[in-house]
Amino acid sequence: MLVLLVALGGSTGCSMRLRxxxxxxxxxxxxxxxxxxxPSPAELAAARLARLALVATEADPAxxxxxxNVAETRKPxxxxxxxxxxxxxxxxxxxxxxxxxxxxxxxxKKRGIDPRLASRLDEAIADDPLKLARRRRxxxxxxxxxxxxxxxxxxxxxxxxTGFILAPFTLTNSLIHYFAExxxxxxxxxxxxxxxxxxxxxxAAHPDSPxxxxxxxxxxxxxxxxxxxxxxxxxxAAEQAIGQGQPALALHQSRTASQLLEPHPxxxxxxxxxxxxxxNEALESLERRNHLLARALExxxxxxxxxxSERALATALLVAPSPPAASIPSSPATARLPDAxxxxxxxxxxxxxxTKTATKSLPGERSPRSRARAHQTTRWRATPVSxxxxxxxxxxxxxxxxxxxxxxxxxxxxWRASGSLARATRTSRRLxxx
Amino acid sequence: xxxxxARLAPSTSASMALAIFVLLAxxxxxxxxxxxxxxxxxxxxxxxxxxxxxxxxxxxxxxxxPPARDxxxxxxxxxxxxxxxxxxxxxxxxxRSGYMDAVITFAKGRALExxxxxxxxxxxxxESARLSxxxxxxxxxxxxxxxxxxxxxxxxxxxxxxxxxxxxxxxxIDPEGVRRALDERVTxxxxxxxxxxxxxxxxxxxxxxxxxxxxxxxxxxxxRWIVQEEIERADVVRARYAIEIRHxxxxxxxxxxQELQRVATRHGASKNRLRHLLRLGDFYADLAREYLDAVPPxxxxxxxxxxxELADAAIQLYExxxxxxxxxxxxxxxxxxxxxxxxxxxIDADRYDR
Numbered sequence: 001m002l003v004l005l006v007a008l009g010g011s012t013g014c015s016m017r018l019r020x021x022x023x024x025x026x027x028x029x030x031x032x033x034x035x036x037x038x039p040s041p042a043e044l045a046a047a048r049l050a051r052l053a054l055v056a057t058e059a060d061p062a063x064x065x066x067x068x069n070v071a072e073t074r075k076p077x078x079x080x081x082x083x084x085x086x087x088x089x090x091x092x093x094x095x096x097x098x099x100x101x102x103x104x105x106x107x108x109k110k111r112g113i114d115p116r117l118a119s120r121l122d123e124a125i126a127d128d129p130l131k132l133a134r135r136r137r138x139x140x141x142x143x144x145x146x147x148x149x150x151x152x153x154x155x156x157x158x159x160x161x162t163g164f165i166l167a168p169f170t171l172t173n174s175l176i177h178y179f180a181e182x183x184x185x186x187x188x189x190x191x192x193x194x195x196x197x198x199x200x201x202x203x204a205a206h207p208d209s210p211x212x213x214x215x216x217x218x219x220x221x222x223x224x225x226x227x228x229x230x231x232x233x234x235x236x237a238a239e240q241a242i243g244q245g246q247p248a249l250a251l252h253q254s255r256t257a258s259q260l261l262e263p264h265p266x267x268x269x270x271x272x273x274x275x276x277x278x279x280n281e282a283l284e285s286l287e288r289r290n291h292l293l294a295r296a297l298e299x300x301x302x303x304x305x306x307x308x309s310e311r312a313l314a315t316a317l318l319v320a321p322s323p324p325a326a327s328i329p330s331s332p333a334t335a336r337l338p339d340a341x342x343x344x345x346x347x348x349x350x351x352x353x354x355t356k357t358a359t360k361s362l363p364g365e366r367s368p369r370s371r372a373r374a375h376q377t378t379r380w381r382a383t384p385v386s387x388x389x390x391x392x393x394x395x396x397x398x399x400x401x402x403x404x405x406x407x408x409x410x411x412x413x414x415w416r417a418s419g420s421l422a423r424a425t426r427t428s429r430r431l432x433x434x
Numbered sequence: 435x436x437x438x439x440a441r442l443a444p445s446t447s448a449s450m451a452l453a454i455f456v457l458l459a460x461x462x463x464x465x466x467x468x469x470x471x472x473x474x475x476x477x478x479x480x481x482x483x484x485x486x487x488x489x490x491x492x493x494x495x496x497x498x499x500p501p502a503r504d505x506x507x508x509x510x511x512x513x514x515x516x517x518x519x520x521x522x523x524x525x526x527x528x529x530r531s532g533y534m535d536a537v538i539t540f541a542k543g544r545a546l547e548x549x550x551x552x553x554x555x556x557x558x559x560x561e562s563a564r565l566s567x568x569x570x571x572x573x574x575x576x577x578x579x580x581x582x583x584x585x586x587x588x589x590x591x592x593x594x595x596x597x598x599x600x601x602x603x604x605x606x607i608d609p610e611g612v613r614r615a616l617d618e619r620v621t622x623x624x625x626x627x628x629x630x631x632x633x634x635x636x637x638x639x640x641x642x643x644x645x646x647x648x649x650x651x652x653x654x655x656x657x658r659w660i661v662q663e664e665i666e667r668a669d670v671v672r673a674r675y676a677i678e679i680r681h682x683x684x685x686x687x688x689x690x691x692q693e694l695q696r697v698a699t700r701h702g703a704s705k706n707r708l709r710h711l712l713r714l715g716d717f718y719a720d721l722a723r724e725y726l727d728a729v730p731p732x733x734x735x736x737x738x739x740x741x742x743e744l745a746d747a748a749i750q751l752y753e754x755x756x757x758x759x760x761x762x763x764x765x766x767x768x769x770x771x772x773x774x775x776x777x778x779x780x781i782d783a784d785r786y787d788r
Binding site: 037038039043044046047048049050051052053054055056057079081082085086088089092093095100114115116117119120123124193194196197198201204205230247248251252256286290293 | 477
């Protein structure tokens with residue numbers, strides 16, 4: 001107890017002696033000026049390494065010597081990030097991205113790399129176009145495996161509810177769709193195209209690389225498939241265009257398909273013949289269409305007997321007063337000007353009021369209702385205007401409305417054409433030709 | 435502690451042990467997450483990191499390939515320049531001794547020359563040569579090249595900001611004079627390119643740097659790409675000028691077309707080759723639109739063959755650019771093609787086959 005008390009008193013006394021007074025003589029002390037940071041020997045060595053690295057060419061031994069100097073001059077108080085960063089700086093002087101990637105991989109394996117440098121090294125290591133290309137191809141296999149698994153697992157899973165009664169049916173249905181999907185598969189998938197682009201970029205950047213011949217072989221193989229893929233899309237678009245009555249578009253698509261296959265003369269003969277056949281078909285269809293268009297503009301000579309009455313009718317129509325407000329037609333197929341002296345084409349080819357007025361005075365003609373009924377047909381037929389005693393037939397109505405309507409029915413309106421064109425070039429189900 | 439544990443009920447002791455374990459584990463996790471946080475570098479390490487990122491991309495061929503981007507998605511040269519400037523400001527006290535000044539100045543020069551600030555780059559190189567003996571040969575050689583490039587690009591006209599604050603100066607209507615000046619620029623750059631190619635050849639000795647007493651060679655190979663980019667830019671300026679004045683000079687449209695085709699042909703290896711083709715396609719599309727404005731499709735003087743020539747050229751170019759995978763120009767071309775095809779819908783079917 002006594003020893004304890006002595007010890008306690010002694011320590012208290014010591015602390016009292018060391019305790020400073022609260023009030024000191026100098027209440028205000030001047031602020032100390034910033035002391036200049038004196039670089040340590042390791043930092044100076046790092047600065048020298050940076051100078052050499054900035055001007056070094058590939059495999060400069062001076063840079064390696066400077067790095068060794070940094071390692072030697074490091075002291076325990078120096079930053080632990082210095083040496084890894086210095087090593088990374090030395091690695092950048094190789095001048096070759098492939099060599100830098102290998103060196104980064106080696107540096108990354110070391111322990112104690114700080115996260116910032118580690119993430120940068122990881123990014124450099126991952127930025128390997130050939131590796132990315134291989135991953136893209138692996139995605140294809142992954143997708144195939146997933147599709148196969150799902151085609152079996154999904155119907156089985158759905159059949160659990162029904163107690164597997166419908167399992168054979170759903171499974172068969174799923175397998176049929178699974179195998180049918182292969183017919184829609186393209187020679188080069190989207191991921192395949194990505195892999196092709198990556199390999200092409202690698203070849204362009206490193207034509208002298210040791211792996212360049214192998215990569216070149218893969219690129220040549222995929223380029224042929226790529227050409228076939230694009231040509232196939234064009235051919236399908238051409239077939240669709242022919243089916244929709246767009247021979248000009250079909251001709252363009254088929255010709256483009258042939259051009260795409262031109263650089264590969266020995267491959268895809270069947271597809272080439274198919275494109276040529278579609279081109280010929282499109283040309284014939286265009287020729288037919290142009291012939292019909294030209295025929296639509298033809299004017300038949302009028303019969304002598306009806307010339308006078310036609311002149312009178314035309315004169316009456318032309319001098320008839322214009323309606324107070326005429327709507328502007330949006331397209332030939334849908335325009336409707338009921339009060340116009342010259343009726344524009346309408347789908348029903350119903351005669352306008354002015355037409356009825358103009359034609360009412362002609363002797364021996366059929367009633368407007370029967371005439372309208374005759375014009376209701378979608379195909380154009382010659383309608384007798386005069387009585388049945390006359391032999392002449394007028395092929396066109398006074399306005400040519402029905403002829404125009406017949407032509408308009410054969411060719412889609414502007415909006416329908418643009419819609420079909422948009423479908424042809426950008427569809428979710430039907431792949432774009434590009 | 436053991437006596438205390440012995441006094442407590444077993445369930446309580448188990449709870450306490452669990453709490454202690456959780457506390458220790460969370461502390462350990464915090465330590466782990468602290469390691470995952472971004473490391474705080476000292477000034478030397480910060481400079482080393484910025485220089486390493488920049489040095490890695492100094493030899494890059496930015497004529498054929500797009501400039502690299504760092505992890506933040508920025509142009510790596512611009513990002514390096516910004517980091518170095520921020521380091522100078524933030525670590526001014528630590529760098530006051532000047533042991534890193536030469537490195538920072540030289541590195542900024544390397545970044546600036548890739549950002550087309552050749553005069554500033556030359557200044558930084560000269561300063562760096564003054565500060566460091568090790569960097570002097572390379573700095574002086576780089577300064578010389580940058581000054582030559584800067585003198586060359588100042589010859590002739592340049593593309594200007596279309597909406598400047600002080601107003602846009604009028605373009606000189608002097609096609610011959612402008613063409614001569616730009617040809618002079620290209621000639622100067624081509625001479626420099628030839629010298630750089632010779633220096634880069636394996637059999638040719640490297641040019642000794644100015645002021646280097648020992649005659650050591652200096653690596654100037656990366657300047658070839660910079661000079662090629664400037665030659666390309668001169669051709670683009672020439673084509674753009676021809677487009678701007680085509681309405682006020684005879685055969686201006688034909689000349690503009692020829693200039694655009696010249697750019698696309700001369701720079702087929704450039705990273706901007708698709709951009710050049712797209713510009714040519716846009717020009718054909720503009721000509722087609724102008725033709726439609728001048729000669730409406732329903733008029734008697736409308737010439738379907740002439741319109742078809744313009745339209746087909748535009749469509750073919752758009753499709754050519756649109757067929758190149760992996761480039762942003764592909765998207766632009768496909769959208770432009772759709773827009774142009776929609777324009778042709780206004781023309782009668784017998785005058786233009788859709």
